[in-house]
Amino acid sequence: MIGRRSWLAGMLGTIALTVTAAEDLHDRAEAVVRRSFSTATPEEWRTRLAQDEVQALCSRHRDAPPAEVAARVVELSRATLRYPDNGRLMGNWREGEKLASIGTGGHIGRIQPDRPGTRKGGNCYACHVLAPKEMAAGNLGPSLAGYGKIHGTSEDAVRFTYQKIFNAQAWFPCTHMPRFGANGWLTPDEIADAVAFLLDPESPVNR
Ligand code: HEC
Known part of the structure; x- marks a missing residue:
């Protein structure tokens, strides 16, 4: 004993x-x-x-947070959510397509500052397949090809997709997806355009 x-x-x-x-x-x-x-x-x-x-x-x-820490991360992340002034969470897929492919922007300091007029993009293709026609796509995140065909355009689907892009951690604590809206990288209107790129039946993501 x-x-x-x-x-x-x-x-x-x-x-x-x-x-x-x-x-x-x-x-x-x-x-x-x-x-x-x-x-x-x-x-x-x-x-x-x-x-x-x-x-x-x-x-x-x-x-890999334990449950109570994960809940705190989700709570803090939900608190960051903001929406476009016009209340429309689904914008223009053509604009969304552009920003999904743009990987520039955000160079700071003295070494390589952004040139005037540089547009900050979402660089979504770095991690996801989106429109299948785009050959250069990363695989850190799941393929989003046909995303709108699976999810549809119900209010819930639109809201989830918007929140996911605004702050991915509102749904998946400690994910490696950047918090585009929460850290001010993309504006709420730009995020609505990205939502349209994913969900609009006309978007190349769904064709
Ligand atoms: C650094 C890599 C990275 C970048 C860049 C990135 N994502 Fe993600 N994304 C992920 C990962 C990893 C997941 C899976 C885990 C999760 O749900 O957070 C994910 C999940 C998602 C999901 C949820 C998929 C589902 O079936 O639930 C959506 C929608 C999404 N990303 C959209 C985007 C959009 C739009 C952009 C560009 C504005 C983007 N992502 C940029 C890594 C990334």
């Missing part, structure tokens, strides 16, 4: 040590990343190291 108890105590001790070591490693890794941004690094770039609450939670749990 005693042997068994000390074995258990030993195991618990090992688990406690492992957890502490993991936390310690996390903090050390964080410090190394911070140090790699020298004082010569443009100030705007250094702001990228500051995590918001959602990023910090996802990092802590290596993007």
Whole structure:
């Protein structure tokens, strides 16, 4: 009995040590990343190291949060949702098609600032198949070819798709899909155009 108890105590001790070591490693890794941004690094770039609450939670749990943390991530993400002023969540698929293919925009600082007039795109093809005619598509995310044929254009389908693009974490905590609306990358109207590109029966995604 005693042997068994000390074995258990030993195991618990090992688990406690492992957890502490993991936390310690996390903090050390964080410090190394911070140090790699020298004082010569443009100030705007250094702001990228500051995590918001959602990023910090996802990092802590290596993007596999336990249920209560996942619920918090979803709650925080839902709170960011904003809609177009005209209330229309489905815009113009032709505009949506353009922005899905554009991978430019967002160069900052002194090294390679955006040229005047550069349009920020959604770069959706980097991770998804969308219109099947486009040959260059990534596969980090699921194929969205025929997405509108599967989902239709009901109010629920439109709202879900809009929210998904505005802040993917409102539906999938710690996903690797960028939070296009929540971090101000795309405007609500641009997101409505992307929704149309995915759902409109006329869009090449569905033809
Ligand atoms: C960095 C990669 C990445 C980029 C860029 C990206 N996504 Fe995603 N997307 C994902 C991943 C991964 C998933 C699956 C997990 C999830 O649902 O969040 C996903 C899921 C989705 C879904 C839900 C699919 C379903 O069946 O539930 C939609 C809709 C979507 N993406 C649309 C877009 C659009 C539109 C863009 C461009 C504005 C875009 N994505 C850009 C990675 C990406």
